[in-house]
Amino acid sequence: MNAKKRVASSAQISVQSAPGARPAALAAPGSGDFPQSSQQALRNARASVSAMPRPRICVVEDEPDIAEVLEFNLERAGFAVEVARRGDTALEAIRRRPPALIVLDLMLPGIDGLELTRLLKRDPATARIPLVMLTAKGEEVDRIVGLELGADDYVPKPFSPREVVLRIQSVLRRRGGDAGAAADPVVGAGTIRLDPEAHRAEVRGEELPLTATEFRLLKVLLERQGRVQTRARLLADVWGYSEDVDSRTVDTHVRRLRRKLGPESERLETVIGVGYRLRP
Numbered sequence: 695m696n697a698k699k700r701v702a703s704s705a706q707i708s709v710q711s712a713p714g715a716r717p718a719a720l721a722a723p724g725s726g727d728f729p730q731s732s733q734q735a736l737r738n739a740r741a742s743v744s745a746m747p748r749p750r751i752c753v754v755e756d757e758p759d760i761a762e763v764l765e766f767n768l769e770r771a772g773f774a775v776e777v778a779r780r781g782d783t784a785l786e787a788i789r790r791r792p793p794a795l796i797v798l799d800l801m802l803p804g805i806d807g808l809e810l811t812r813l814l815k816r817d818p819a820t821a822r823i824p825l826v827m828l829t830a831k832g833e834e835v836d837r838i839v840g841l842e843l844g845a846d847d848y849v850p851k852p853f854s855p856r857e858v859v860l861r862i863q864s865v866l867r868r869r870g871g872d873a874g875a876a877a878d879p880v881v882g883a884g885t886i887r888l889d890p891e892a893h894r895a896e897v898r899g900e901e902l903p904l905t906a907t908e909f910r911l912l913k914v915l916l917e918r919q920g921r922v923q924t925r926a927r928l929l930a931d932v933w934g935y936s937e938d939v940d941s942r943t944v945d946t947h948v949r950r951l952r953r954k955l956g957p958e959s960e961r962l963e964t965v966i967g968v969g970y971r972l973r974p
């Protein structure tokens with residue numbers, strides 16, 4: 695309780711006024727300032743700005759002041775914001791409707807920030823949502839653990855809201871680069887075909903009943919066909935760095951996947967002492 699109080703009091707927010715945050719084109723003009731056509735153009739411009747889908751950010755923060763400042767600044771930067779005050783309710787909300795990015799405080803009621811990160815990274819449906827952590831003084835170790843768990847960035851408290859907005863925009867830009875590199879292409883080997891967009895895998899035209907993990911495992915092996923994948927590499931890329939996954943988990947999943955591949959099973963080769971390779 696004491697530790698919590700201490701963190702709360704150290705987490706002051708320095709609110710910086712962002713110069714030029716309100717673009718001149720969006721400033722409300724006095725009604726006599728513009729000729730009719732300019733006003734119409736302005737209205738149209740405003741309408742098209744508000745019609746654009748706004749990326750949704752989930753802010754998980756139990757301190758109302760901080761949550762409010764973040765919400766205000768993120769909305770001003772063009773994001774839609776959803777605030778969750780507890781780790782467990784955040785998890786439900788994120789699973790129900792995955793946001794574009796999560797801003798996560800570490801000390802939270804319900805489930806703490808690190809545990810929440812673990813749970814999100816373990817679930818294929820939420821593993822790829824970018825995550826920015828807010829860390830208070832004395833949480834350096836947690837910060838390192840958080841980054842190892844797969845958080846994309848962190849912002850130390852006390853922070854300037856402008857800084858947080860910039861970090862979030864930069865994380866989204868980086869991620870956008872990945873996702874924007876064209877839609878996930880269909881991959882295949884022999885009669886195996888895997889369509890990431892349709893989330894469908896087949897052998898000789900028959901759909902395979904794969905679990906989400908088996909699907910991702912097959913996808914990674916197909917994308918890197920002909921190259922050996924170590925168990926550690928597969929754990930990182932398929933399971934998302936989850937530290938409590940044993941490397942034997944890989945073997946179990948490969949065995950199950952091989953069974954499901956049926957006539958193509960021998961294409962998934964074991965490279966003794968190293969890992970696995972999918973023969974092209």
Ligand code: CA
Binds near residue numbers: 757801
């Ligand atoms: Ca907190």
